Amino acid sequence: MAKIAYILLCHKDPDAIVRQAERLTAAGDYVTIHFDARADATDFRQIRTALSDNANVVLASKRVKCGWGEWSLVQATLHAVEAALEAFPRATHFYMLSGDCMPIKTAEHTHRFLDDNDADFIESFDYFESDWIKTGMKKERLIYRHYFNERKNKRLFYAAMGLQRRLKLDRKLPEDLQIRIGSQWWCLRRSTVEKTLRFAKRRRDVMRFFASTWIPDETFFQTVVPHLVPEGEIRSRTLTFLMFTDYGMPVTFYNDHYDMLISQDYLFARKISPEAQDLKRRLGLLYAASDVSFQISGEGPELFKFLTGRGRIGRRFASRFWETESTLGRERELLVIVCKKWHVAKRVLERIRQTTNVPAVEYIFNEESAVLPDLGGIQTSLEKRTRHRRALMRMLFDYYETDRMMVCMDPSNIELLEDFAADRSVTRMLEIDCTFTDDYLIGHAMRVGLAGEQTSAETFKRLLPTIRNDIIFESDRIRDAEFKNHHRFRETADLEKNAEALARFLSISQDAAREIADSPHLFAD
Template sequence: MARIAFILLTHKDPEGLIAQAERLTAAGDFVSIHFDASAAPADFRKLHAALDPNPNVTFARKRLKCGWGEWSLVAATLEAVKAAVEDFPRATHFYMLSGDCMQIKTAKYAHDFLDAEEADYIESFDFFTSGWIKTGMKEDRLIYRHYFNERTQPKRFYASYNLQKRFGLAREVPADIQMMIGSQWWCLRRRTIEWVLDFTRTRPDVMKFFRTSWIPDETFFQTIVRHVVPESEIRTRTLTFLMFTDYGMPAHFYNDHYDLLLSQDYLFARKISAEASDLKARLGALWTQDDTGFAISNEGRALHAFLTGRGREGRRFAPRFWETESTLGRERTLIIVTCKKWHVAKRLVAELRKRHEVTAMEYIFDEMGELPDLGGIEKTKEKRNRHRRALMRMLFEHARTDRMLICLDPAAFDVIRDFAADKCETRLLEIECAFSDDYLAGHARRVGLAGQTTPPQVLEQVLPTIRADMAFESERLRDAEFEHFALMREDGSLEDNTRALVQTLDISFELAQELAQIEYLFKD
């Protein structure tokens, strides 16, 4: 059975660290602690006094003063790893943690998970081609030597960096090493850890290189593990669930995230808010439980992106050149039917086709419905949206018509606004539907915000936001004050809905009334 030696790097909160170590060792696992040498001596003495009696806890033999982005973080990790290897010969896996991490599964689940596959879990992507670094310094992290800390000594850091660039003092990456990058939160087998330690003793050239690289905790283990372990035995992922804000900072978890965390396909989560006392208590009691089942839905990151993205969506500030220089034509009429429930708009269009001659395309910018061969512009949704005016002009020409109807999701506001600004006559019919909680839950599953096993408590928390988001999309359309806009409502009167259909579709009153009275039109 798997026995885990947790490698714990921390610099504060001795009481929380003591509680964390006692929880993790209660199920027979081990903890090796590196407590920052710059922390208060009294805190370190408190740690020792509380944890020395625990045979499953050890401390790094050498304490280092650690700084963000420095080699000292890797050196401290290696010190804790060496102590764990020496003191815990029964440890099968070594799991990197911080004081802000907490378990989101039971020890039994974690042990069974690690026993199920002979593999190492570490993010390990090609440094130069993967695009893992989104902003800031990239290859310059490696090819220049960094002797100062950017955060504590910014003037010296950039003076040294700029001097090296000015005098061409760039260095080469060790020739036989493929530089990799990834999260510093890994879980490695004992054999792998021993190979890494052997590497540190036999390759002083590589060690010297990493000592003056910048942010080596994101590259050192990620590179060396890939060098010493067969690729087939590496799972390029972390077992610690973490998310980042738009500003590149770790997102925090709070008391109402308990069900969300337990449903993720990870063993631990980072960062648990210091104020989330209820969450800490519930997660703390979880590790030693035996009979807890976990329904994995794994929608956490999609939910976070959805919830935090409301109200902060980017807007392009200039039309694309191929759109400004093209038009559908003054003599043409484009009818847009927009409805969040796609099946409702499709039913209306299908019934219209039965009773009236119309050229109609259903949600061609939202799904990959069949289109005629237009030279490749129709092959992907990305191409269709990027060249939307050109696509519509070609569809008009292919159909040899000056009137066409398309369906669009209300979320496609930029597309609707773009067509409304064209020289053609654009008519817009919004079909407003009622949304039950069951429908919204199904919508969340269809778009990846939830899975079939997402806990009901998580869905209950996100449904109001989804409902508000749909209301926002509708309000945005009406606030835009498009010239030819009409509204058809599920709960609207027959007279109002008939008038909206006549205005938009340019059909007879009798036909519009017939369409407005279709009994199954709004059925889910």
């Protein structure tokens, strides 16, 4: 009978990890956990203590700091697989999972399925001929060397790639391998895993190549396994059910998706909403049940396309991703810096980012040229960003793998501010009050096209009071809205008052806030 070693890569929510490990091992299977070395050490100790008496759980002793799109994810997987091979000699299969996966079949059904299908389950499509990559970079992932993380060092990432392109430093692919691509959620037999690890030790050239490719967790195993295993023993599919929106982001499942999920021809599903507690409870009970028969309909992807194509608003099977009223996430916190002087807000944002390491984006609803990651097209215009504002922010939270994020907005964006403030997430606002000299207002009028080089002094004399009154009106509207968690950071205020506002806005100490507020030239024009 199949004995599964689940390879669990995770970086947060220790309580959920412990519950998942206990659920999977209760059926007689094994769990190997790689907990991101970048994550909270207290969380890791909590996991280790809670599972210390479970003989079917092992923690990868070699932990690496993981980053999305980096080789570190593959290296973490290899460390976890090595630990599983050594700790669980009776394991016949190795199944990759993430912290937000849940079983959608019974353990009994899962074991019987693997017993009946002597094969490796891993998506493996020709990298260049298939349409697996819908948008964004394709050959550039491979032919250039990527030493910077696109999410953390966007400018360096694209600058380095641009330099290689200009200098024609594109490299050759390994000659004896056909590069293939697919989902990172695979299930491999023990013999295949052992062959893969031997290959990794023998072919250091291949390891060096993939170590500097972009998003190698979608190409490394998918390329190496077909090189080692006969084609007839590979099923080019994943056993984990997941769907993607038109913008390439995974669809999240909620409480009312239970019936749809268990009718899919898969063993697990990703990704389950952290808020879907009832769905998690029901699926957990299902996994432990016996003598359950499943009516496989497999209608999930087509039903999703049907409903989103009509823009359906509702509950059952609806895609919360596209609903205007969809929440950013009850556990998430959006920090909004509101300021008419964009350069001042950007300086404050950068100082906060340096001090707190909170991911941040600038005036994405005001500047067409604002730097954003490739999100499948939703980021390409101000109109799209504004129309799908909650969808955009959800994607950015997911992209940066965070529950706290900062964004800059112009005071004129009152409707956006009201929309985000009405969300179930926590929205905090820091309004930066600046002084506006006549010279600044003249420059502003010219920047926005209200005046030009030939505009007369008499015209400016009439125009400036109107612009000044507009700025005051926008600020008054924000205060009249009486937003919860609204704080003011004023150019004319003393250091202690500004530090106090920053401390409340960011939930940081007064000393850390004072360090930010005391930065030189914050308000300089």
